[in-house]
Amino acid sequence: xxxxxxxxxxxxxxxxxxxxxxxxxxxxxxxxxxxxxxxxxxxxxxxxxxxxxxxxxxxxxxxxxxxxxxxxxxxxxxxxxxxxxxxxxxxxxxxxxxxxxxxxxxxxxxxxxxxxxxxxxxxxxxxxxxxxxxxxxxxxxxxxxxxxxxxxxxxxxxxxxxxxxxxxxxxxxxxxxxxxxxxxxxxxxxxxxxxxxxxxxxxxxxxxxxxxxxxxxxxxxxxxxxxxxxxxxxxxxxxxxxxxxxxxxxxxxxxxxxxxxxxxxxxxxxxxxxxxxxxxxxxxxxxxxxxxxxxxxxxxxxxxxxxxxxxxxxxxxxxxxxxxxxxxxxxxxxxxxxxxxxxxxxxxxxxxxxxxxxxxxxxxxxxxxxxxxxxxxxxxxxxxxxxxxxxxxxxxxxxxxxxxxxxxxxxxxxxxxxxxxxxxxxxxxxxxxxxxxxxxxxxxxxxxxxxxxxxxxxxxxxxxxxxxxxxxxxxx
Amino acid sequence: xxxxxxxxxxxxxxxxxxxxxxxxxxxxxxxxxxxxxxxxxxxxxxxxxxxxxxxxxxxxxxxxxxxxxxxxxxxxxxxxxxxxxxxxxxxxxxxxxxxxxxxxxxxxxxxxxxx
Numbered sequence: 001x002x003x004x005x006x007x008x009x010x011x012x013x014x015x016x017x018x019x020x021x022x023x024x025x026x027x028x029x030x031x032x033x034x035x036x037x038x039x040x041x042x043x044x045x046x047x048x049x050x051x052x053x054x055x056x057x058x059x060x061x062x063x064x065x066x067x068x069x070x071x072x073x074x075x076x077x078x079x080x081x082x083x084x085x086x087x088x089x090x091x092x093x094x095x096x097x098x099x100x101x102x103x104x105x106x107x108x109x110x111x112x113x114x115x116x117x118x119x120x121x122x123x124x125x126x127x128x129x130x131x132x133x134x135x136x137x138x139x140x141x142x143x144x145x146x147x148x149x150x151x152x153x154x155x156x157x158x159x160x161x162x163x164x165x166x167x168x169x170x171x172x173x174x175x176x177x178x179x180x181x182x183x184x185x186x187x188x189x190x191x192x193x194x195x196x197x198x199x200x201x202x203x204x205x206x207x208x209x210x211x212x213x214x215x216x217x218x219x220x221x222x223x224x225x226x227x228x229x230x231x232x233x234x235x236x237x238x239x240x241x242x243x244x245x246x247x248x249x250x251x252x253x254x255x256x257x258x259x260x261x262x263x264x265x266x267x268x269x270x271x272x273x274x275x276x277x278x279x280x281x282x283x284x285x286x287x288x289x290x291x292x293x294x295x296x297x298x299x300x301x302x303x304x305x306x307x308x309x310x311x312x313x314x315x316x317x318x319x320x321x322x323x324x325x326x327x328x329x330x331x332x333x334x335x336x337x338x339x340x341x342x343x344x345x346x347x348x349x350x351x352x353x354x355x356x357x358x359x360x361x362x363x364x365x366x367x368x369x370x371x372x373x374x375x376x377x378x379x380x381x382x383x384x385x386x387x388x389x390x391x392x393x394x395x396x397x398x399x400x401x402x403x404x405x406x407x408x409x410x411x412x413x414x415x416x417x418x419x420x421x422x423x424x425x426x427x428x429x430x431x432x433x434x435x436x437x438x439x440x441x442x443x444x445x446x447x448x449x450x451x452x453x454x455x456x457x458x459x460x461x462x463x464x465x466x467x468x469x470x471x472x473x474x475x476x
Numbered sequence: 477x478x479x480x481x482x483x484x485x486x487x488x489x490x491x492x493x494x495x496x497x498x499x500x501x502x503x504x505x506x507x508x509x510x511x512x513x514x515x516x517x518x519x520x521x522x523x524x525x526x527x528x529x530x531x532x533x534x535x536x537x538x539x540x541x542x543x544x545x546x547x548x549x550x551x552x553x554x555x556x557x558x559x560x561x562x563x564x565x566x567x568x569x570x571x572x573x574x575x576x577x578x579x580x581x582x583x584x585x586x587x588x589x590x591x
Contacts, residue, residue, distance in 0.1 A: 045528040046512050053534050059490045061535035066525035073523045077535075082522055 013048035016067070018273045020088055024052045024065065027092055031062060038062065065091050263315070276308025276326075276401070281315045285334075288312045289322035309401045322370060323354035323428065325394060328387065328402050330357045335364025340444070342373030344418050344425055351426045352393045353416075355386050357409050359430035361437050367428070367444050374445035377438045378424050379415030386411045386429040414438050489566075495533030497563035502531040508549045518548035536564050 016024065021042065028040035037057045044050050051066035064075040065088075072091040074083040083094040263270055263282035270279050272291040281288050290310025312321050313330040320337045321329045329338060338356055345351040359365050369375060383389050385408035391397050411431035415424035430437065505515050505527070512531070516524030519541060530537055537545055537560060546556030562569040 041532070041534055043528055043532050043534075045525050049525055049528075051525040051529060053529055055534060057487060059487065059494060059534075061529070064523070064526065064529060064535075066523055068523065068525065073525070075523065075526075 013044075013050065013067070013069075015044055015048070016042060016050045016052065020050075020067075023088055023092060027063070027065075027095060028054050030096065035062060063095055065095070267317070272310055276310060278311045280313045281317070281319050281332075283316040285317045286314055286319045288314060288319065290324070290327050292324060293326040311402055311404070318364070323356075325349055325352040325354060325390075327354035328357065328390070328405075329354060331360075331365055332358070333363070335366070337366055337368050338428075339370035340367055340375070340416075340426075340428060342369045342371070342375050342418055349394050351424075352390060353426050353428040355390050355429045355431065356411075356433075357386070357405065357431040359411065359433045359437070361433070369444055369446045371446065373418065374443055375416035375418050375426070376420075377414060377440050377442040377444070378417045378422060379413070379427070380435045380438050380440065381413045381415075382410070382435045383413050383429065384408060384410050386413075386431045389413060389429055412437055416444070491533065493563045493566060494536065497536070497560060498531045498533035500559065500563070501537070504549045504551060505531070510548070515545075515548055519544050536560070 024042075025040060028038060031054050032038045035056045039055045041053050041055065042050065043052070049066060049068050051064060053061050053065075054063045055061050061077050063077065064073075066073050067088075070086075072085050072088055074085065074091045074094045075081070076083075076095055081094075083091070085091050085094060261270055261272070261277065261279045263280060263284065263286050265283040267284040268281055268286045268288075270281060270286065271289045272279055272293075274292055276293045277290050279288050279290060290312050293308040293310040308326065310324075310327045312327055313332060314321055314334070314336050315332040316334055317332070318334040318336060319331055320339055321327070321331065322339045323329060324341070331338070338354075338359075340353045356365075387402060387405065387409065409431035411429060412433040412435050413427055413429055414433075414437075415427040417423060418425040505512070508515075510518070512527040513524045516527050521527065521541075526535075529535055539557075542557045542560060543553040546553040549556070558569070558573065561572075
């Protein structure tokens with residue numbers, strides 16, 4: 001037992017960022033090649049400091065990584081080795097290096113493990129080197145991981161995304177699919193565990209019952225014959241593998257890839273980050289929140305620019321999707337609830353509550369207010385292209401950022417009064433709806449189930465973005 | 477490096493018991509009026525996030541730390557260790573303390589017998 005870390009008052013801690021989670025999942029994949037079936041579990045202390053542990057099939061903890069006061073602590077339980085480093089890169093490095101020699105214990109040579117470790121190390125080294133230093137490949141050997149920028153460095157975040165994408169392509173080559181899912185606490189029933197076969201893909205298990213704030217992932221090799229998820233029955237658009245890769249990823253030693261979070265067959269709770277996200281809930285009654293897309297993002301739905309659009313697809317099941325101006329949503333099959341805000345907008349662009357591409361009152365789709373308040377329908381009008389209206393409202397060509405929608409989606413523009421003055425304060429664009437779908441004077445309130453109190457995000461980007469329904473095809 | 481995995485039923489039981497142990501530990505800590513950080517400081521842990529980990533049912537309190545852990549919580553070390561043994565090694569606990577009135581937990585014993 002040595003010194004104690006960070007017990008003094010300090011600023012509020014933050015949870016793992018999506019990129020940190022991605023890197024930690026890579027570590028889990030890595031360990032699975034040595035330990036077989038392993039679970040990765042994200043958690044936070046009561047003070048908010050995030051931690052992550054990897055357990056083996058016997059529920060023994062293999063590795064504990066935590067971020068405390070900006071420092072990363074690593075405890076490799078297999079060899080009882082403790083490190084404190086300044087970056088997550090350094091933490092991963094410590095785990096990988098300690099895994100090569102477990103304190104003199106004879107370890108059978110595992111080609112796949114060593115190959116995987118070498119691959120990861122190489123990708124990290126080359127990626128960081130090219131991204132941050134702009135130097136020649138041959139100089140990468142001088143990298144000092146301890147002196148690299150911290151995890152919250154924007155450049156690091158970008159590189160991490162690329163690394164994840166690159167490694168995910170590797171998973172595809174092994175005929176695996178990366179599947180993402182996360183669910184709220186108390187949904188352990190019905191969780192589907194997938195037995196690992198030494199693959200590199202990651203599937204996320206539902207979190208443990210009664211443990212809010214935890215998200216569990218289980219490494220597993222998924223059968224390529226099983227699509228990561230399915231969507232509505234109406235003629236799904238399946239982008240081919242040779243689609244243009246994400247701008248900004250080519251030509252830097254990384255294969256291009258678009259990012260998609262894909263839920264499990266169960267009831268997932270999925271939340272995106274501040275950038276543009278593509279989230280597919282898959283089957284089950286999913287709760288999806290894009291988390292906003294106004295902050296700019298490396299991927300930015302392929303634009304490589306600021307802004308961006310959260311592309312949210314509920315897939316099959318009765319899903320709940322959180323709307324905002326930068327959301328383009330598809331409910332998929334099932335009676336879906338689109339959650340809108342009843343907060344008066346601060347800016348003109350905020351008056352838009354988002355776009356739904358496949359709204360169908362006939363199949364049970366409806367709107368509900370997220371949180372407190374209510375709205376009253378005061379205007380309805382037909383529109384020929386909901387994405388064009390969104391683009392005009394936001395002042396940017398959003399249609400071009402929604403790659404899976406190839407032609408105009410007609411629908412309705414429905415305006416709402418929030419403050420009771422009878423005038424329109426906000427509006428939503430509902431593809432597939434008509435001007436008569438909503439009657440003026442209709443009041444919409446919070447009539448949906450409470451949002452999950454914990455929204456654990458376990459992001460595993462996928463190169464597969466091809467599971468959205470064609471919004472122009474009747475869903476039912 | 478790959479270890480022999482326990483059968484799924486036993487693994488599920490282990491997971492359940494660890495969670496119950498975690499809840500019990502959390503309750504005991506809160507009853508003692510300690511934060512996770514304060515408990516870690518008292519027990520000399522190298523990183524206080526371990527407390528959160530264990531309270532969430534992951535891993536176990538090391539045997540060598542159980543005495544000071546108990547004292548930090550104001551509990552009797554023997555009773556503390558016995559309770560944790562019930563969660564961590566239910567079969568051993570049953571062999572050692574079967575019939576002990578203070579540890580009776582039919583539901584727990586039933587699950588252990590099924591494993």
